[in-house]
Amino acid sequence: MASAASVSSLADEVNCPVCQGTLREPVTIDCGHNFCRVCLTRYLEITSPDPEEPPTCPLCKEPFRPGNFRPNWQLANVVENIERLKLVSQMDSDEEDVCPEHGEKVYFFCEDDEMQLCVVCREAWEHRAHTVRFLEDAAGPYREQIQKCLECLRKEREEIQAIQSRENRRIQVLLTQVATKKQKVISEFAHLSQFLEEQQSILLAQLEKLDEDILKHRDEFDVLVTGEIGRFNTLIEELEEKKERPARELLTDIRSTLIRCETRRCRKPVAISPELGQRIRDFPQQAFPLRREMKLFLEKLSFELDYEPAHISLDPRTSHPKLLLSEDYQQARFSYKWQKSPDNPQRFDRATCVLAHGGFTEGRHTWVWMGLRPLPAILTPIPTRHRSTV
Numbered sequence: 001m002a003s004a005a006s007v008s009s010l011a012d013e014v015n016c017p018v019c020q021g022t023l024r025e026p027v028t029i030d031c032g033h034n035f036c037r038v039c040l041t042r043y044l045e046i047t048s049p050d051p052e053e054p055p056t057c058p059l060c061k062e063p064f065r066p067g068n069f070r071p072n073w074q075l076a077n078v079v080e081n082i083e084r085l086k087l088v089s090q091m092d093s094d095e096e097d098v099c100p101e102h103g104e105k106v107y108f109f110c111e112d113d114e115m116q117l118c119v120v121c122r123e124a125w126e127h128r129a130h131t132v133r134f135l136e137d138a139a140g141p142y143r144e145q146i147q148k149c150l151e152c153l154r155k156e157r158e159e160i161q162a163i164q165s166r167e168n169r170r171i172q173v174l175l176t177q178v179a180t181k182k183q184k185v186i187s188e189f190a191h192l193s194q195f196l197e198e199q200q201s202i203l204l205a206q207l208e209k210l211d212e213d214i215l216k217h218r219d220e221f222d223v224l225v226t227g228e229i230g231r232f233n234t235l236i237e238e239l240e241e242k243k244e245r246p247a248r249e250l251l252t253d254i255r256s257t258l259i260r261c262e263t264r265r266c267r268k269p270v271a272i273s274p275e276l277g278q279r280i281r282d283f284p285q286q287a288f289p290l291r292r293e294m295k296l297f298l299e300k301l302s303f304e305l306d307y308e309p310a311h312i313s314l315d316p317r318t319s320h321p322k323l324l325l326s327e328d329y330q331q332a333r334f335s336y337k338w339q340k341s342p343d344n345p346q347r348f349d350r351a352t353c354v355l356a357h358g359g360f361t362e363g364r365h366t367w368v369w370m371g372l373r374p375l376p377a378i379l380t381p382i383p384t385r386h387r388s389t390v
Contacts, residue, residue, distance in 0.1 A: 014079045017059050018043055023079050026072045030064035031057045034072055109138035185301070192297050199290045206286060213276055235261060318355040320348040 016023050018039035025037040035043075035058070044055055044066055054063040099106055104118035111131040115121075122132055242250060242257060272280075314329045324335040332354055348354065 014075065014082055022083065023075065026075045026079065027069040028072045028075075029057060029070075030068060031060050031062040033057055033059050034075055037069065037071075040069070107135060108132050109135050111138065188297065188301050192293075195293055196290075199293075203286060203290075206283065210276075210280060210283065213279075214272070217272055217276060313357045315346070315355045315357050317344055318346045318348060318353070320352045320354065322352055323354055325354070 014023050014026075015021060016026075016036045016039050017033065018035055021036075023034060023036055026034045027037045027040060028034050029040070043058060047055060055066055056063050097106055098104065099116075099118035099121060102118050102120040104120055106116045106118050108117040108119075108122050109115070109132070110117055110127055111133065113127070113130065115127075116135070117127060117132065121127065239257075239261060242254075314325055314332060316325055316329060319325055319332070319339075321338040321340075322335055324333045324339060325331070334352065346355075
């Protein structure tokens with residue numbers, strides 16, 4: 001069965017644009033709009049004093065022929081069906097307040113059985129000992145209970161919405177931190193990549209120089225060895241020839257020949273000079289800057305990813321006289337020279353300390369002191385102020 005809302009919506013679709021009521025004997029004009037026959041006839045009588053000027057549609061103002069009314073029988077059937085549905089829906093609505101057993105109007109509510117009763121039901125034997133109240137009186141306490149439930153549910157909904165808002169802010173902060181760390185990783189790796197390319201060029205150039213020096217020593221060694229071998233070949237040929245000669249020729253200048261052979265000193269050439277060999281052995285030391293830079297890179301990258309710098313502001317009223325604060329109060333340096341600082345109860349006189357404005361209630365934070373060497377400090381969550389020593 002169609003609901004009252006749907007029937008009412010259908011009834012609005014078949015209203016006459018002139019009288020705003022349900023169409024009666026609907027007729028269609030040239031532009032396609034529908035009107036009650038009586039409403040359109042009355043409209044023509046009022047708005048068309050000049051018979052030679054064609055009338056216009058009340059909705060779209062398009063001209064049409066007055067005698068060209070076409071009865072819309074299909075629309076008339078639709079209107080009739082909608083009227084019938086409205087009547088049935090009204091009857092169903094009236095029947096909702098009637099007792100289905102006795103046909104009497106419902107006035108009472110049984111608290112024990114949670115039943116709606118008419119006058120006849122109330123006098124029945126099974127409800128005589130029960131708590132029976134009028135409908136409105138019985139609905140009052142339940143309305144109060146529903147109101148309390150609504151208040152509790154709305155409060156819990158607000159708490160959940162607050163949690164959602166807080167967690168969304170936290171997620172946004174985490175996303176921002178991740179984006180920042182991503183940029184740091186990209187920046188650090190870009191710096192490392194540039195450094196590695198530079199170190200590669202330097203090391204390859206040094207290796208190329210060593211290669212050239214080795215080849216140069218090899219060429220010099222080959223020339224020296226070739227010369228020595230040539231001189232030995234000449235002397236050997238001379239002695240072999242001397243040995244095959246007759247005794248008289250062999251003994252001629254034999255002593256000077258032997259002395260010349262015996263006193264011949266062989267120069268033993270060396271392919272690689274000690275200086276070049278030492279350069280080759282010392283070459284791994286050229287990679288020390290690379291290893292040192294890689295170690296610093298890993299330490300810095302780990303530090304950047306593990307800690308989130310805290311933006312603090314130092315309180316100059318608490319600064320020890322030997323601490324030199326920056327103009328923005330973001331950094332502090334140790335100074336052997338006493339600074340001119342006002343003598344007030346908040347100032348540190350014995351410990352070389354300074355306090356920061358505000359504080360942190362949660363999370364892990366760091367700052368770096370610009371003293372003799374950078375020193376990361378993990379701050380313990382303190383609700384008011386942080387005390388730190390240089």
